[in-house]
Amino acid sequence: MKQLFEYFNRFSPLSDEAKEAIEGISKLVHIQKNKDLQPIGHTCKTVYFINKGIARIYYYKDGIDITDGFATENNVIARVESLFTGKPSRKAIQILEDAEIVAIDANKLFKLYDSYPEIERLFRKIFEASHVETVNRIEGIQFHTAEERYKALLEEAPTIIQRVPLKYIASYLGITQVSLSRIRGQR
Amino acid sequence: MKQLFEYFNRFSPLSDEAKEAIEGISKLVHIQKNKDLQPIGHTCKTVYFINKGIARIYYYKDGIDITDGFATENNVIARVESLFTGKPSRKAIQILEDAEIVAIDANKLFKLYDSYPEIERLFRKIFEASHVETVNRIEGIQFHTAEERYKALLEEAPTIIQRVPLKYIASYLGITQVSLSRIRGQR
DNA sequence: CTATCCATTTATCATATGATAAATAATCAG
DNA sequence: CTGATTATTTATCATATGATAAATGGATAG
16 A cells, blocks of 8 residues: 555645555455456446556447546546446446556545545545646647647657557547557658 | 525535635626636636626637637636646636626635535535546547537537637637538538 | 628638558467 | 467548638627
8 A cells, every 4th residue: 555655645645544544445456457447337436546557448439449548557547427426437447457456445435535534635636636637638639630649648658658559549549540550650 | 696605505515604704705706708807827816606607718729719618607617727736827718798707716715625624525526527527528529520519519508609709619629610610501 | 880800601722530451460379 | 389369550542621711791989
């Protein structure tokens, strides 16, 4: 849990008591490459933190596999549109490299909010940061060409491009695999 | 403030004391059409609630005016990427119809979080809902044609299309004004 | 009411990306 | 190691949207 608490410290430090409370509702899971951590159609009741490995959120659009986002070590991953609404998610979380993950029970977490305002605050900040990323991503999608988006990803997250099959990256960038290959090929 | 507290009730009801505290850090402002409520380059230190009128968030991309989003009556509007980070915003908020707006001082609001966990919770939920909308919007932008996006907006928010100049809607949809006109014209 | 300015539409041409298919390359099971 | 499956690249053609310019329509100030 050391990694997790270090991550928390980047947002707001927790009392020992609060840390223990979170430890009490978390468990460490190991998952193999290509397995779904959470399937499509289930309501998101877990917040995950990645100790090791890489994951993606994906869904099907007209039968085609679309990657919604990636998460790597020392980051939280959750399907917020389900976690925050209680509605089933049309998205799944898949593991792309054998992974070690901390699974935090969301219902219990939300209950902890009542007794530990510091925990509510911490997760508010974590998700606010993710909210900001999402807002900024819209600008990237909307007003840059596919090539610019690819190059931006190369800059910001080169390891993702190295670790993840290109087909997943293509749909994340909003283009076909063929277009991505064309963009990479030119020059 | 009646409208505002009714809006709050949709998320979580506040105690009278908390309501008074919020009232104490809010003021009612009246703004004319086409005025900027907040200019580009300033750090967002206010959360706005629209009693009457319509507003948009916009910015300049390569010198071109881009609409990031709209907000109408009984909704909150804020530049979250600045509000949550404390960094200056590259975006502005402009009023598109003479408006009556409740301006909530964000720094004072964040201080109220310490003494009123219920207020922190309320705003957490408000912004979580906005986070979910943003996440869902990415799917719309990424995987629908301009025509589909226009028709979706017609369905979901026909009043916005009626009340707002088309040029603003075009950039919101991620297309040029000329393309939007073409889409509207066909048939 | 008129003149000016701004918003919208229409037209033409250029281009990035999609769709499809086929060729290579890489990965994996046995 | 071999064959089979999956991922990636390359090629061709079609099309949605962009860029630009010009025409039309609507709003507003005086």
